[in-house]
Amino acid sequence: MTSRSHAEALDRADPLAEFRTRFVVGDPEHLYLDGNSLGRLPVAGRERLRAVVDQWGDALVGGWHEWIDYPVRVGDALASAVLGAGPGEVIATDSVTVNLFKLVNAALDVRGGGALVSDRGNFPTDRYVLEGVAAARGVELRLFDSDPVFGPSVIDLADCGPGDVVVLSHVAYRSGALADMPALTAEVRSRGATLIWDLSHSVGAVPVDLHGAGAELAVGCTYKYLNGGPGAPAFLYVASALQGSLRSPIWGWFAQSEQFAMDRAYDPLPGVSRFLAGTPPILQLAAVEEGVRVTAEAGIERIREKSVALTSLLVELHDAWLAPLGFSVGTPRDPTRRGSHVSLRHGKAWPITRALIDARVTPDFRGPDSIRLGVAPLYTSFTDVWDALDRLRVIASGEVPDVARARVT
Amino acid sequence: MTSRSHAEALDRADPLAEFRTRFVVGDPEHLYLDGNSLGRLPVAGRERLRAVVDQWGDALVGGWHEWIDYPVRVGDALASAVLGAGPGEVIATDSVTVNLFKLVNAALDVRGGGALVSDRGNFPTDRYVLEGVAAARGVELRLFDSDPVFGPSVIDLADCGPGDVVVLSHVAYRSGALADMPALTAEVRSRGATLIWDLSHSVGAVPVDLHGAGAELAVGCTYKYLNGGPGAPAFLYVASALQGSLRSPIWGWFAQSEQFAMDRAYDPLPGVSRFLAGTPPILQLAAVEEGVRVTAEAGIERIREKSVALTSLLVELHDAWLAPLGFSVGTPRDPTRRGSHVSLRHGKAWPITRALIDARVTPDFRGPDSIRLGVAPLYTSFTDVWDALDRLRVIASGEVPDVARARVT
Numbered sequence: 139m140t141s142r143s144h145a146e147a148l149d150r151a152d153p154l155a156e157f158r159t160r161f162v163v164g165d166p167e168h169l170y171l172d173g174n175s176l177g178r179l180p181v182a183g184r185e186r187l188r189a190v191v192d193q194w195g196d197a198l199v200g201g202w203h204e205w206i207d208y209p210v211r212v213g214d215a216l217a218s219a220v221l222g223a224g225p226g227e228v229i230a231t232d233s234v235t236v237n238l239f240k241l242v243n244a245a246l247d248v249r250g251g252g253a254l255v256s257d258r259g260n261f262p263t264d265r266y267v268l269e270g271v272a273a274a275r276g277v278e279l280r281l282f283d284s285d286p287v288f289g290p291s292v293i294d295l296a297d298c299g300p301g302d303v304v305v306l307s308h309v310a311y312r313s314g315a316l317a318d319m320p321a322l323t324a325e326v327r328s329r330g331a332t333l334i335w336d337l338s339h340s341v342g343a344v345p346v347d348l349h350g351a352g353a354e355l356a357v358g359c360t361y362k363y364l365n366g367g368p369g370a371p372a373f374l375y376v377a378s379a380l381q382g383s384l385r386s387p388i389w390g391w392f393a394q395s396e397q398f399a400m401d402r403a404y405d406p407l408p409g410v411s412r413f414l415a416g417t418p419p420i421l422q423l424a425a426v427e428e429g430v431r432v433t434a435e436a437g438i439e440r441i442r443e444k445s446v447a448l449t450s451l452l453v454e455l456h457d458a459w460l461a462p463l464g465f466s467v468g469t470p471r472d473p474t475r476r477g478s479h480v481s482l483r484h485g486k487a488w489p490i491t492r493a494l495i496d497a498r499v500t501p502d503f504r505g506p507d508s509i510r511l512g513v514a515p516l517y518t519s520f521t522d523v524w525d526a527l528d529r530l531r532v533i534a535s536g537e538v539p540d541v542a543r544a545r546v547t
Numbered sequence: 548m549t550s551r552s553h554a555e556a557l558d559r560a561d562p563l564a565e566f567r568t569r570f571v572v573g574d575p576e577h578l579y580l581d582g583n584s585l586g587r588l589p590v591a592g593r594e595r596l597r598a599v600v601d602q603w604g605d606a607l608v609g610g611w612h613e614w615i616d617y618p619v620r621v622g623d624a625l626a627s628a629v630l631g632a633g634p635g636e637v638i639a640t641d642s643v644t645v646n647l648f649k650l651v652n653a654a655l656d657v658r659g660g661g662a663l664v665s666d667r668g669n670f671p672t673d674r675y676v677l678e679g680v681a682a683a684r685g686v687e688l689r690l691f692d693s694d695p696v697f698g699p700s701v702i703d704l705a706d707c708g709p710g711d712v713v714v715l716s717h718v719a720y721r722s723g724a725l726a727d728m729p730a731l732t733a734e735v736r737s738r739g740a741t742l743i744w745d746l747s748h749s750v751g752a753v754p755v756d757l758h759g760a761g762a763e764l765a766v767g768c769t770y771k772y773l774n775g776g777p778g779a780p781a782f783l784y785v786a787s788a789l790q791g792s793l794r795s796p797i798w799g800w801f802a803q804s805e806q807f808a809m810d811r812a813y814d815p816l817p818g819v820s821r822f823l824a825g826t827p828p829i830l831q832l833a834a835v836e837e838g839v840r841v842t843a844e845a846g847i848e849r850i851r852e853k854s855v856a857l858t859s860l861l862v863e864l865h866d867a868w869l870a871p872l873g874f875s876v877g878t879p880r881d882p883t884r885r886g887s888h889v890s891l892r893h894g895k896a897w898p899i900t901r902a903l904i905d906a907r908v909t910p911d912f913r914g915p916d917s918i919r920l921g922v923a924p925l926y927t928s929f930t931d932v933w934d935a936l937d938r939l940r941v942i943a944s945g946e947v948p949d950v951a952r953a954r955v956t
Contacts, residue, residue, distance in 0.1 A: 176611070195571035196571075202777070239824075267799065400914070421831055505809070
């Protein structure tokens, strides 16, 4: 099971193996385990970007007859492929930061009266948004400390009450813990509070069932497992039942009914499009559409199945090779409780990360002591995982991996 | 002077004529006079977009070592090429709507106490932002009616007082009137109020001298005369003296000091970067950089000189051909008082606009009665203007232009 031939056999049996060819993969020696930060370039995304750039050149302003629908069209594709939401419930535009700002303010306007609540270990920009809104509106911000490995649980919500607005991440960016979305959603709702999910670290790798969980509000990014490109626009979900009552704090012309009847006062569109603001980034939306398309074709259930197999192999190899070298796993060992990345902890995580990069492995480092290894089932192979952990054990043993030696000499 | 050979002679003498070859221009029969809505695709922009997409494919997350500087780098290029601002005073990110939202709130926080003030004829999204902020913060919104041809003047600011926050457009989107930036800036300041300029309809076609005018705050877009592409990120200017005291209402990780030291409370960067929010759209920022580069190479003074000559020819041909057919000019006749587009008014503006489009001219229509013709000096020729007005006079005479006849038969 620790032999490379085992990993090779898993690759041969992998029903998603051919999807690797849908991505631009240069040097095969380069083991890219940071698709959870920035996903690879889909071949179809590269082609689509060329096409939409040519469309700009040829159709000029007439391109807007098509482009005007992109935020909703890409939102609908996300809703159906990876979010378990309905048409007209999701738009793609702006950044996670801006979209979360919109939803937090909208929720406070209609459902507020209590505190803002989140996990101190939540992704920084989520905390910053909440700090800013709390300061501007004079609302209490209550941060709880969730379990550093398992992330937030219903116990962490013990202080929640009516009028609170809670922001939680579906997968914890540091530990990779997967939150129990149905249980947490039900718990928050039963307390009369409102929950906004940040799906940035799960979407495209873990099935999300917003309707099944009864989720009302969510945001997330598209440049990780959805392969939308650097700075790709984020998405925003508002359950249809809430759309009539919530309003964006940022009133802009793309949310206006009859956008080009320019003399009227602001009167936002009835659906989720009322959370649009300014002119959306059309070229990057086109790229997101292709990223979502390839994900939809593979199927999120099959992606999840492979993700679990990949992270399981990673944990097994850790136990066999790395635990004796002073490593520990900072991620839940039960695969149903983790997303698609694994944090390996070590007192010398930082120099080991640098050495890994020299050895043509791209992980990422999260202070103080975590090496984060992300697997993206559309293009990460089992042998990628095996080879990366093999290089890691060589480095941690104090030796120089062959691939690095070749570059040094 | 109304002969086509006169326009041809102007083209031969045009020092910027060769810049037309820097843009993708397909069918030469197509007369594109809507670069004030969406500028053409620069050849270098197309190449750069391909390069940055390939960089995503090859460098993957490592691309961020370079990309992280894009908002400031593009901002600095804008500052020096077209804004008359200094390095570290401009960033490119988000949309005009979101950036204006940030600045209006920031100004109210530090300088508020009065009303929000703008022109009822200001661009809709500016008004919507102000309506939204006024509603959220319980601040009065005072809209004045400026002259429909000449736009806002110091007389319109008679009610302004300390603590007011004023938003004005440098060029009026409808009439093309060019505001007197130094006079209006001084007037607002003398009244103890704060002025935010929207440069969307002037930047890249009219020299802007923010320092010279003593301007403190501004926003603007890059997809019109700067040729940044559909949905290209906008920019935001904060004079260096104000940067320490103003804070964005949207607190996000790209504005955080030591962005990747993730455990700290929000502590924004000292400079204009504190107005960044989420992850900026890297691919589209790269395209903006190329649009600004070609503008800088041509030089904004030469661009303005040609713009004045183009709009002057347009007005002269109107007077000769169109005034007898019931048209009037809705734009200041003094070229020092207009930007780079001219509004021609006619009771049947809408059907005439449709017929113009059939005749391979792209203008745009602004209700109730304006045909807006924009000239983009980097690629609009004098014969483009002559041919477009020739087709327009044929249509307005009740005939079918040859170019449309060829398509109908």
